Amino acid sequence: MAGVPDALAVEDLRKRYGANEALKGVDLTVGEGELVGLLGPNGAGKSTLVKIACGLVQQTSGSAAVAGAPAGSLPANRSLGYLAELFRFPDWLAADELLQLHQKLVESRGGAAERRELLELVGLGEVPDRRVGQMSKGMQQRLGIAQAMLGEPKLLMLDEPTSALDPAGRRTVRELLETLRSRGVAVLLNSHLLSEVELVCDRVVMIARGEVVAAGAPEELSRAGGVEVTTGRGVRHFAQATREELPRIVRELVAEGEDVYEIRVLRSSLEDVYLELVGGR
Amino acid sequence: MRGAGIVAGVALRESVRRRVFVVVALLTVAFLGLYGLGVWRVSREVTEFGDFQSGVDGDVVAGATLLGLSMFATLFLGAILAVFLTLNAVRGDAERGLLQPLIVRPLGRGTFLLGRFAATAGVCVTYTVFVFLASVVITNLFIDWWPDRLFVPAFQMAVAVAVLAALALGGSVLLSSTANGIAIFMLFGAGLTAGLLGQIGEALSSETLQDVSQVTSWILPFEAHYQNALSQITADTFGFSRFAIDLGPFGGAQEFGWFLWPFTALYLGAIAFGALAAFRRRDL
Numbered sequence: 053m054a055g056v057p058d059a060l061a062v063e064d065l066r067k068r069y070g071a072n073e074a075l076k077g078v079d080l081t082v083g084e085g086e087l088v089g090l091l092g093p094n095g096a097g098k099s100t101l102v103k104i105a106c107g108l109v110q111q112t113s114g115s116a117a118v119a120g121a122p123a124g125s126l127p128a129n130r131s132l133g134y135l136a137e138l139f140r141f142p143d144w145l146a147a148d149e150l151l152q153l154h155q156k157l158v159e160s161r162g163g164a165a166e167r168r169e170l171l172e173l174v175g176l177g178e179v180p181d182r183r184v185g186q187m188s189k190g191m192q193q194r195l196g197i198a199q200a201m202l203g204e205p206k207l208l209m210l211d212e213p214t215s216a217l218d219p220a221g222r223r224t225v226r227e228l229l230e231t232l233r234s235r236g237v238a239v240l241l242n243s244h245l246l247s248e249v250e251l252v253c254d255r256v257v258m259i260a261r262g263e264v265v266a267a268g269a270p271e272e273l274s275r276a277g278g279v280e281v282t283t284g285r286g287v288r289h290f291a292q293a294t295r296e297e298l299p300r301i302v303r304e305l306v307a308e309g310e311d312v313y314e315i316r317v318l319r320s321s322l323e324d325v326y327l328e329l330v331g332g333r
Numbered sequence: 334m335r336g337a338g339i340v341a342g343v344a345l346r347e348s349v350r351r352r353v354f355v356v357v358a359l360l361t362v363a364f365l366g367l368y369g370l371g372v373w374r375v376s377r378e379v380t381e382f383g384d385f386q387s388g389v390d391g392d393v394v395a396g397a398t399l400l401g402l403s404m405f406a407t408l409f410l411g412a413i414l415a416v417f418l419t420l421n422a423v424r425g426d427a428e429r430g431l432l433q434p435l436i437v438r439p440l441g442r443g444t445f446l447l448g449r450f451a452a453t454a455g456v457c458v459t460y461t462v463f464v465f466l467a468s469v470v471i472t473n474l475f476i477d478w479w480p481d482r483l484f485v486p487a488f489q490m491a492v493a494v495a496v497l498a499a500l501a502l503g504g505s506v507l508l509s510s511t512a513n514g515i516a517i518f519m520l521f522g523a524g525l526t527a528g529l530l531g532q533i534g535e536a537l538s539s540e541t542l543q544d545v546s547q548v549t550s551w552i553l554p555f556e557a558h559y560q561n562a563l564s565q566i567t568a569d570t571f572g573f574s575r576f577a578i579d580l581g582p583f584g585g586a587q588e589f590g591w592f593l594w595p596f597t598a599l600y601l602g603a604i605a606f607g608a609l610a611a612f613r614r615r616d617l
């Protein structure tokens with residue numbers, strides 16, 4: 053992998069809006085073809101981070117690079133696809149026309165075939181001529197996802213791309229993300245849907261109040277629930293214990309003369325970890 | 334350049350789809366119709382007028398004054414077009430979330446501004462020149478008079494609206510839609526008022542009024558170009574006819590000399606520089 057720059061490399065990134073410090077030194081990388089979920093409560097700084105990576109917002113200090121190029125530069129923007137959390141497309145453009153416009157802007161050579169394929173992928177294959185102004189919110193979001201995927205970007209940044217989608221749409225997006233990963237596209241996904249993130253992401257980064265509070269694979273993060281043993285004297289909780297330590301714990305308890313009735317390995321869900329780390333706010 | 338072309342194309346296509354041009358065309362036809370009617374009515378009275386005042390050519394005075402009126406209206410229409418086409422180009426569209434999907438494309442903010450300016454200035458310049466030339470022809474249909482200069486005033490009217498378009502686009506970086514629209518129309522009003530003050534100053538031989546007018550016209554050079562255009566249409570008219578025109582509402586326009594041209598280029602450059610610097614610093 054040497055020589056291939058990370059799809060996204062963020063170092064000690066800080067952003068101040070007046071007196072409000074939205075990012076307080078964030079480090080984050082998204083490797084080539086990696087699917088990273090960015091989690092955090094409202095106002096944590098997730099969108100700010102993504103906007104800096106897209107060059108929409110200027111950082112106060114620190115660096116952000118997309119495929120090795122400084123965020124906001126033309127080569128960086130050439131390598132990325134982006135869907136904002138609050139976006140609008142011109143209501144007078146038809147779905148196909150919008151994609152055509154963005155194809156021109158990214159200099160995509162995909163032509164009509166690419167547009168057709170993407171509209172199919174997001175479930176708008178039937179309505180290429182429908183104008184944006186006549187689409188439902190979820191349809192616009194689907195179109196936004198298709199728009200972000202034009203021109204085969206190396207890095208896709210999706211800021212809450214499924215907030216308006218129906219359950220089927222969410223699953224479509226999940227499948228889409230998996231397809232993209234298999235094609236080597238890196239994805240940074242902002243979402244409040246923990247189950248969604250848990251299902252598809254290789255890695256999860258949690259930020260709260262502008263700082264990274266946890267990072268790792270979903271199963272790593274959601275481990276460490278400890279072990280609960282029901283004995284004749286009641287339920288005993290071994291908070292730090294793991295599955296591997298179970299035989300030893302049982303041996304010791306039996307040696308102490310306890311009757312063991314039930315053993316449970318506790319696995320806190322990503323949600324528990326999240327609520328614990330960000331303080332349930 | 335390619336990017337600017339795409340941005341300009343989208344802006345123009347939007348105007349077409351939103352029927353901006355249809356509305357403008359209909360209103361322009363109505364305006365030119367009314368103007369023609371006015372010229373025709375005046376032309377029937379000019380004959381008598383010429384008989385009374387020896388030494389004054391009624392056709393020249395009536396033609397120049399009416400065309401001056403039309404130029405005033407044309408500049409106003411051009412200003413409306415310039416303002417409404419750029420009103421929300423940056424901040425307004427950013428607030429609505431329309432701008433961001435475009436700006437994250439490999440385009441560059443300068444290219445975006447250039448594209449928007451090209452589209453607006455192209456439309457406004459074409460429109461202004463067309464209405465001016467149409468007014469000239471309509472005037473001549475009923476009154477036996479041609480302006481002393483044709484292309485220079487047409488060009489200066491065009492530059493005047495281009496300056497207004499640049500101001501409106503630059504304003505859209507700093508101000509939200511409504512505030513920008515109000516600001517540009519206020520500047521427009523200030524410019525026109527300054528011009529009128531200068532004309533009043535000329536009639537009253539007031540140095541102070543003329544100075545105020547001069548300085549304001551340099552600060553708002555669309556007014557200087559408009560004044561120049563007005564004075565150009567009677568550039569070769571002298572004697573009593575000149576005197577009569579100068580007493581009218583569109584006479585006595587000031588001239589600003591050759592330095593206005595490099596000054597305008599610098600002025601547009603400064604707007605471009607300021608707008609781009611502000612745009613680059615703006616978080617979207």
Ligand SMILES: Nc1ncnc2c1ncn2[C@@H]1O[C@H](COP(=O)(O)OP(=O)(O)OP(=O)(O)O)[C@@H](O)[C@H]1O
Pocket residue numbers: 069072073074092093094095096097098099100101137616
């Ligand atoms: N344009 C802005 N001007 C001033 N402050 C801003 C601006 N945008 C965001 N902020 C502030 O920056 C902080 C982070 O906001 P951000 O939008 O990045 O949060 P987020 O994690 O995306 O939240 P959400 O989950 O609600 O989308 C918040 O305190 C917010 O008030």
Ligand SMILES: [Mg+2]
Pocket residue numbers: 098099100137211
């Ligand atoms: Mg957000």
